[in-house]
Amino acid sequence: MSDKHYSFFGAVERSFDKASKFTKWDPGILEQIRECNAVFQMRFPLKRDDGSIEVIEAYRVQHSHHKTPCKGGIRFAAEVNQDEVMALAALMTYKCAIVNVPFGGAKGGIKINPRKYSPYELEKITRRYTAELIKKKFIGPGTDVPAPDYGTGEREMAWILDTYSAMHPGEIDAAGCVTGKPVTQGGVRGRREATGLGVFFGLREVCNMPDVMKRLGMPVGVEGKRVVVQGLGNVGYHSAKFFQDAGAIIIGLAEYEGSIMNDKGLDVDAVFNHRKATGSILNFPGATNFAKNTDALEMECDILIPAALENVIDGENAPRVKAKLIGEAANGPLTPDADEVFAKKGIIVVPDMYLNAGGVTVSYFEWLKNLSHVRYGRMEKRFNENMNTQIVNQMESMSGKKMSEKDKEYIVHGADEVDLVYSGLEETMISATHEIMNAWKANPEIPDMRTAAYVVAINKVGTSYAELGIFP
Numbered sequence: 001m002s003d004k005h006y007s008f009f010g011a012v013e014r015s016f017d018k019a020s021k022f023t024k025w026d027p028g029i030l031e032q033i034r035e036c037n038a039v040f041q042m043r044f045p046l047k048r049d050d051g052s053i054e055v056i057e058a059y060r061v062q063h064s065h066h067k068t069p070c071k072g073g074i075r076f077a078a079e080v081n082q083d084e085v086m087a088l089a090a091l092m093t094y095k096c097a098i099v100n101v102p103f104g105g106a107k108g109g110i111k112i113n114p115r116k117y118s119p120y121e122l123e124k125i126t127r128r129y130t131a132e133l134i135k136k137k138f139i140g141p142g143t144d145v146p147a148p149d150y151g152t153g154e155r156e157m158a159w160i161l162d163t164y165s166a167m168h169p170g171e172i173d174a175a176g177c178v179t180g181k182p183v184t185q186g187g188v189r190g191r192r193e194a195t196g197l198g199v200f201f202g203l204r205e206v207c208n209m210p211d212v213m214k215r216l217g218m219p220v221g222v223e224g225k226r227v228v229v230q231g232l233g234n235v236g237y238h239s240a241k242f243f244q245d246a247g248a249i250i251i252g253l254a255e256y257e258g259s260i261m262n263d264k265g266l267d268v269d270a271v272f273n274h275r276k277a278t279g280s281i282l283n284f285p286g287a288t289n290f291a292k293n294t295d296a297l298e299m300e301c302d303i304l305i306p307a308a309l310e311n312v313i314d315g316e317n318a319p320r321v322k323a324k325l326i327g328e329a330a331n332g333p334l335t336p337d338a339d340e341v342f343a344k345k346g347i348i349v350v351p352d353m354y355l356n357a358g359g360v361t362v363s364y365f366e367w368l369k370n371l372s373h374v375r376y377g378r379m380e381k382r383f384n385e386n387m388n389t390q391i392v393n394q395m396e397s398m399s400g401k402k403m404s405e406k407d408k409e410y411i412v413h414g415a416d417e418v419d420l421v422y423s424g425l426e427e428t429m430i431s432a433t434h435e436i437m438n439a440w441k442a443n444p445e446i447p448d449m450r451t452a453a454y455v456v457a458i459n460k461v462g463t464s465y466a467e468l469g470i471f472p
């Protein structure tokens with residue numbers, strides 16, 4: 001890392017300031033948008049399995065109350081600190097604005113390496129953290145709604161819901177206090193893979209833009225594109241999988257322990273299973289090993305997808321990155337110095353704050369499902385299937401021709417919950433891509449796609465404050 005005193009929140013502020021010059025808002029409004037509205041820092045004790053006592057440091061930051069509830073994931077990582085949680089909360093505000101999800105940004109973090117704690121200890125930490133949030137009214141379906149992030153998943157979300165429900169007996173909308181829950185606990189189908197799918201939809205849309213592909217010297221479309229992914233967790237695994245299913249070639253993968261490469265392509269599921277069986281992605285049959293997880297970032301490829309943690313590409317290693325298109329699946333994987341290097345080299349960076357918005361978009365669908373207390377598609381699926389069957393029967397009798405069973409099944413099929421979630425996400429990501437690209441094209445002074453995304457976000461949050469009458 002080249003930046004000695006690197007501040008992630010400082011980097012977000014730097015990007016914000018760069019973009020705010022392209023907006024017309026009063027400096028006071030800009031300051032209100034930029035600052036974190038509330039920061040909750042806590043410490044609580046954990047009795048470990050061996051009987052020792054450890055004090056746990058944790059945070060919840062609500063960056064913006066321009067819309068409520070606030071929304072943002074909870075991260076378990078040894079590197080968690082206030083600056084990081086503030087930065088991630090700010091990114092959530094802009095992310096929600098870009099994809100038209102009516103929430104303010106928030107984020108939570110617990111400073112632990114989850115690998116060093118037993119499931120029982122993790123459960124105690126999660127439940128106590130939830131209790132602390134409840135005490136300060138930092139959680140609730142109408143105030144602040146957490147979700148999974150780095151190091152957390154459905155299991156932790158289920159613990160949060162159980163703790164919240166136990167302390168709010170009879171609250172009918174309690175299930176909406178957290179998203180990313182297991183489907184059996186009020187989760188929505190499609191949430192698990194949503195961020196990776198959103199990354200895929202966003203990058204596919206960029207790859208389908210002839211002018212952009214011409215600039216990058218690549219053919220239009222995803223098929224045949226050579227892709228490298230760093231991080232094979234929730235976001236990285238699903239991003240890689242959707243690219244592979246669409247005909248892209250996954251030539252490089254990186255995990256904690258190192259990187260692997262195979263020019264002919266790596267089967268994502270096979271690598272995932274190999275890691276599960278051996279504890280490492282290294283020594284995967286047919287692939288070349290690289291000792292460092294950062295080696296993957298410097299591989300020759302068409303699309304690079306950092307999907308692990310922030311600050312992995314900075315001013316020092318950016319000049320060695322050979323990708324033509326970078327999709328920020330993780331939050332903040334590039335520093336502002338890296339952005340400048342890529343802008344000069346003509347490499348397009350598709351920014352985190354919109355590219356990884358699939359998770360929050362589908363979290364929004366989950367929250368709506370919880371408040372409406374009904375599964376998507378439940379009311380209309382059978383009705384639509386009956387209507388479609390009638391139409392097919394009419395078509396067959398009018399034309400005198402029989403449709404193949406496969407075609408019939410496709411047309412007749414009424415939408416299930418997962419179909420609706422996927423199509424809602426696809427529409428969201430495609431619209432957001434065009435909105436940002438149009439803002440970029442409308443002003444040739446805007447240097448990169450990240451700045452264009454910030455301009456779109458700042459204008460939406462600014463308008464919201466103005467409409468609230470806070471800044472007449």
Ligand code: NAD
Pocket residue numbers: 073148149150151152195230231232233234235236254255256257293294307308309310329330331332356357359360
């Ligand atoms: P995760 O814990 O499921 O996966 C992260 C993976 O990265 C792990 O497998 C970990 O071993 C690996 N990793 C850690 N350091 C690495 C390194 N230096 N090199 C290579 N691999 C490394 O977390 P996730 O939910 O997939 O989140 C990943 C990123 O995506 C984070 O920045 C998170 O904030 C962001 N994000 C997640 C979601 C979501 O819905 N989960 C939504 C938006 C953004």
